[in-house]
Amino acid sequence: MDTAHIREIRSVIARGKRWDLAFAIVGIVCLMIGLLTVAALFVDMAVKGLPRISLEFFTNFPSRRAESAGILSAWVGSTLVMVVTAVTAVPIGAAAGVYLEEYAPRNWMTDVIEINITNLAGVPSIVYGLLALGLFVYQFGLGQSVLAAGLTLALLILPVVIVATRESIRAIPAAMREGSYALGATQWQTVRYHIIPYSMPGILTGVIIGLARAIGETAPIITIGALTFIAFLPSPPFQPEPPFLSFEWLFAPFTVMPIQMFNWTSRPEAAFQVNAAAAGFILVLMTLAMNGLAIWLRYRLRRNINW
Amino acid sequence: MEIARPEVQRFTGAADGAIKAAAGGLSFYYGAVNALRNINVPIHEKRVTALIGPSGCGKSTFLRCFNRMHDLYPGNRYEGEIRLFPDNTNLLAPEVDPIEVRMRIGMVFQKPNPFPKTIYENVAYGLRVRGERARRVIDEKVEQALKSAALWDEVKDRLQSLAFNLSGGQQQRLCIARCLATDPELLLFDEPTSALDPIATGSIEELIHKLKDRVTILIVTHNMQQAARVSDYTAYMYLGELVEFGRTDDIFVKPRDRRTEDYITGRMG
Numbered sequence: 145m146d147t148a149h150i151r152e153i154r155s156v157i158a159r160g161k162r163w164d165l166a167f168a169i170v171g172i173v174c175l176m177i178g179l180l181t182v183a184a185l186f187v188d189m190a191v192k193g194l195p196r197i198s199l200e201f202f203t204n205f206p207s208r209r210a211e212s213a214g215i216l217s218a219w220v221g222s223t224l225v226m227v228v229t230a231v232t233a234v235p236i237g238a239a240a241g242v243y244l245e246e247y248a249p250r251n252w253m254t255d256v257i258e259i260n261i262t263n264l265a266g267v268p269s270i271v272y273g274l275l276a277l278g279l280f281v282y283q284f285g286l287g288q289s290v291l292a293a294g295l296t297l298a299l300l301i302l303p304v305v306i307v308a309t310r311e312s313i314r315a316i317p318a319a320m321r322e323g324s325y326a327l328g329a330t331q332w333q334t335v336r337y338h339i340i341p342y343s344m345p346g347i348l349t350g351v352i353i354g355l356a357r358a359i360g361e362t363a364p365i366i367t368i369g370a371l372t373f374i375a376f377l378p379s380p381p382f383q384p385e386p387p388f389l390s391f392e393w394l395f396a397p398f399t400v401m402p403i404q405m406f407n408w409t410s411r412p413e414a415a416f417q418v419n420a421a422a423a424g425f426i427l428v429l430m431t432l433a434m435n436g437l438a439i440w441l442r443y444r445l446r447r448n449i450n451w
Numbered sequence: 452m453e454i455a456r457p458e459v460q461r462f463t464g465a466a467d468g469a470i471k472a473a474a475g476g477l478s479f480y481y482g483a484v485n486a487l488r489n490i491n492v493p494i495h496e497k498r499v500t501a502l503i504g505p506s507g508c509g510k511s512t513f514l515r516c517f518n519r520m521h522d523l524y525p526g527n528r529y530e531g532e533i534r535l536f537p538d539n540t541n542l543l544a545p546e547v548d549p550i551e552v553r554m555r556i557g558m559v560f561q562k563p564n565p566f567p568k569t570i571y572e573n574v575a576y577g578l579r580v581r582g583e584r585a586r587r588v589i590d591e592k593v594e595q596a597l598k599s600a601a602l603w604d605e606v607k608d609r610l611q612s613l614a615f616n617l618s619g620g621q622q623q624r625l626c627i628a629r630c631l632a633t634d635p636e637l638l639l640f641d642e643p644t645s646a647l648d649p650i651a652t653g654s655i656e657e658l659i660h661k662l663k664d665r666v667t668i669l670i671v672t673h674n675m676q677q678a679a680r681v682s683d684y685t686a687y688m689y690l691g692e693l694v695e696f697g698r699t700d701d702i703f704v705k706p707r708d709r710r711t712e713d714y715i716t717g718r719m720g
Contacts, residue, residue, distance in 0.1 A: 322520065323560065323566065323629075327553065329550075
């Protein structure tokens, strides 16, 4: 091959590589726009709020005096609502996902249901709030309670759980399913011994990502009438005398972190803005911790399952 | 193309042992695609029957009719019958539950597919599916099955470790043990060594040879040397039809059909 030809090839390659570089730069810029904005917000909140964060901030009820106001009722409320949400959304979402993947006949009805589940994920959360106000709060008479809020958020994240369940079921190789059926297993045996255990990492990840979204939800919780100022805790779930468990807390009035934040930001005093920043910082940490937990769980549970 | 039916019929009544199963007028459709056409072939009891033919000839499709694997997917349709003896049950009859068929007929897949569970649980699964709960019975059958699959000595000290930690050949023998634990009458092998190295392949072939004393075996292979090594009978399939069936020695030494001869001498496929 003559040198002229080789030179030509090299110049073609160089031209191609300029495009590689150009796209890489554009990509990095786009990525940074997203990342830096969030990082700036977070740092700003941290700088403002950090001085306010102390043990008392977690153990104090809200107060008219900003210095002694805390997030006790808010974080307890958020935690209890999340417990109700998780306990209802996991079994319902997982069962619905398993049904759609393993049992549902392939026909237009199933197609319609599938499309609508995807659509449900896009319904504005305030609409869920309105639905819950009519259904849970008034129709079922649950009142403005932890239970009503938990069920509302469960509805909200149900599509996420269903989609996550279906995706992790689809990731199970056909060879596992066939291996089980070939040994004479029924559909339920296959689901019980294989499909559910193998898709559990994916389901849990979906649930936690759904919960991370739900914990920051404000609109539907306000709609069903969460209190913005509350200076007592729901009754504890455990008690010293039999039956030891109490479910009274389910029906207690409550507030949650984002509402507490919203309440503080709408006050004129600057000191409350600091409180809002501190609460926001905690809320972001809670969300990050949940996402971290999802990643860790997926890693842990998937160690034994590598196809 | 007309199938050499008289020859097939002759073997159906062959004196060499009993017939364990027989396909009669079997056709199969994936939706509108006719994948198998009018297959007639006997499966001799406690013998190894090999199904050979070029890719896409329908040999795996045919094998998967025996345990109604096609029922798992919508749009598949069988015509004709597969009789299982001595009870003369038509495995393909709509009133016969595919689960019952699969409890009688085991299957080993192309790629080893142990479950992501322990070695013990993999072998015990078939028993659990059948409702066996007694720990002692399960322990004993797991040990027997692993011994029959020539795997016991390699795994007896680590029954509680994950099946994925085994080598490919060990995994495939585990899959065989998984089938043997429930004493199948017929064992289907779908190209069981195509994902394995020559040494592991050798040990599987040796195992198949040993197993035919207790179970009837039907094996799909695209390796003709393997068919010649392990099988007593060979069926050559081409384009969804059964071209020729006979004793493996006869098929390989003096095939009657031109197409069979072309295939085994390497002129086609």
